[in-house]
Amino acid sequence: MLLVKTLRGMEYIAADHIREKLGDVKLEIRPSGFLGLIIVHSDEIEKIKDIPEIETIIPIKIVCKADVDDIVSKAEEIVKVAGEFKSFAIRTKKRGKKHSFTSADINIRLGAKIKELTNAEVDLEFPEKAIYVEIIGDNAYIGVIEGKEERRKYTPEKVDSRKLLSKISLVQMPYLEDISAAKEMGEKIGRSAQAFEVKELVIAPFGYVNAYELEAFIRGVRRGQFSRLEIQKKAYAREVREVPVYVQDLYQTARDKRRKNNILIVTDPVGKQIKDVKDDLKRDLKYADEVVVFMGSRQGIPKGIFRLADYVIDLAPYITFATEHAIPASIIALISVYEEVEESTD
Template identity: 70%
Template structure:
């Protein structure tokens, strides 16, 4: 038996191609009404043929099927352990669909403990030798074991851990004001971007008196965008997610406070130099900095007087002015790119 995952609404298309590939086998389409799922009643050896079907996202050979009860799932630990034995590490990947009196985390912890006791293997969520999939579909639970090499890894030892860079970036954003509807919308996009990159902090920094109610809408948008992204991260990541702190501080005082010996101050502005012209010095300073502080304007740019306090004034795209909500992703992506290039050139793909 194979558990097959597709994009939603692609189940019937995939089922048709499966039958063309391996014959008229029994296929449960959208079991218990859940989209994006197929249960193919066939021999595991036919898995290779299904891998040629692009409409299929994931294929999990089913080792055992049982009732979707925690005790029942745990009772299969010995069977699962036989498949895991011989590996150094393993991970439990649980996806629960429907209403139950236990959580996916309960399965991960309890089944993981049982398998660890039975095999002596250690848990490694990122690079396991074996991955145990527990797919819970309504009242049924399906358990399969695949080699870790078969997983499409989001993280590999050869990649730079971008969190080490973003985790020391303080982003100072002038608020978008005047139009409350636009302030709410732009604030939401900025909050989502700041949380997506999990930066050290976001500082909302007006440079003068501002309308309190306009600022209220902007901050409300930041909060709304942050929460929306944070909830997605909690569901998507196997690790703990950090909620980005958000502060309000006068722009000039922020610049004074942040101008310390081991901090790097960066201003993004069309009058600055191209990042390619300063990347060697920029990366060297970033690598040894305690904090990287980036200032970004809004409907008006950063006041020119602050340029004297900056270590770098950078024009990320000559002859192009970015929209306010694009500044965080564009700036951080550019910094990560030059940092990765430097790490590769030095032959060091590790933390800062």
């Protein structure tokens, strides 16, 4: 038996394709009325793996009542099905509100029993075996997947980009044109800076600027940052860092940031391509205490700042970025370079 998960509304389309692959197979579409589910009465998982409407396939080996004691009583069968393993995780999905137990209840009790039987360690991040307990109506469907086959956002082989992001300071010239445009652009800048959780964002005008346009830009930054921050708090299981935002004169910022073990980067079309500076840049990104990235807006960074910069980089030759694209383009380019140096030192 297979438990197939799809996006909501895609169950019948997926079911048609499953029948094309498996023939006249028994299917339970939306069992107990739950969207995004199909129970396939077949074990031929390989034949349906390439159906794009299918999000996840769990091979079900045990079916029992949706009762904690009954589920825990199946621990020995689960261990037999799973084979040898040194670490495991219980993934429980409980649907409906009528049950007297929670997903956590199953995770704790079943996990404790399996640990007692195998002496294996619980590893929620990178287990050798992932044991799925899918509660659908009155039944519990239990299957085992190899940990390496799980689609996980964070895996050991991925470079943790936060190591670099935590030392990047963004120096952004404000977008000043009219109050409405300034506020709109500020929202985009604030959202981008918060999305990457960088060390800080410095809004850096120079000379005389319109106070009300600058005020609108800063209000926009705060609004964009706050909206992204709220999304991050819901999306991440970890604590989210709110990016500090400062205002300082552009030239003074360049002087202050030019310190030992800091590197200053200006993004500008007159600069060199990343491939021409990548070897030196990799080393500097790894060992720098702070990576300071200067970005223009309606007008570019003044050329005098270039003399204080360690790197002037053209991120996309023959292309001029829109102001709101400068932050993500710059950071993604730096992460790509940083990944190379981290992988070479593993």
